[in-house]
Amino acid sequence: MEIWSKPGIVELPAYRDELGALSVIEGESPFPFDIRRVYFLFDVPSHATRGSHAHKDLHQLIIAVSGSFHVTLDDGRAAIDYFLDRPDRALAVPPGYWRTLTGFSAGSTALVLASHEYDPSDYIRDYDEFREWAAQR
Ligand code: TYD
Numbered sequence: 001m002e003i004w005s006k007p008g009i010v011e012l013p014a015y016r017d018e019l020g021a022l023s024v025i026e027g028e029s030p031f032p033f034d035i036r037r038v039y040f041l042f043d044v045p046s047h048a049t050r051g052s053h054a055h056k057d058l059h060q061l062i063i064a065v066s067g068s069f070h071v072t073l074d075d076g077r078a079a080i081d082y083f084l085d086r087p088d089r090a091l092a093v094p095p096g097y098w099r100t101l102t103g104f105s106a107g108s109t110a111l112v113l114a115s116h117e118y119d120p121s122d123y124i125r126d127y128d129e130f131r132e133w134a135a136q137r
Pocket of ligand 1 (some may be wrong): 037039041049050051052053117118
């Protein structure tokens with residue numbers, strides 16, 4: 001569960017043979033929360049920056065199911081860049097991280113599993129406000 005107090009890469013099982021590969025997310029593995037929402041980003045122009053917000057309570061698992069993109073996670077003190085380019089390597093994102101998604105390759109799709117339904121009040125969309133909120137956690 002340590003992974004869910006900090007961000008990190010989670011390897012998904014991949015069942016591979018000469019007919020291709022299959023990865024699965026099931027029960028609590030590797031997302032130890034109820035999956036209350038699934039959404040995906042597609043047709044994102046390569047110059048676009050998505051995200052640019054933080055969540056107060058939401059846990060997410062982000063997967064590059066096709067193509068590649070960068071996810072930068074900032075806890076208010078330091079930022080780490082993750083390059084996602086494989087469908088069987090997911091990024092665990094706990095609450096409290098300012099995230100930006102950039103550098104989408106052509107045809108890429110970012111699949112996101114979320115622990116809660118869409119709730120605008122869970123968002124912090126102003127970076128200065130995020131810094132203040134993060135400093136008080
Ligand atoms: P937004 O949060 O701005 O996307 P991103 O942070 O990935 O760049 O969301 C874009 C639009 O989609 C916005 O109008 C809100 C809407 N939306 C939903 O209705 N439900 C959702 O679960 C999400 C994530 C967004």
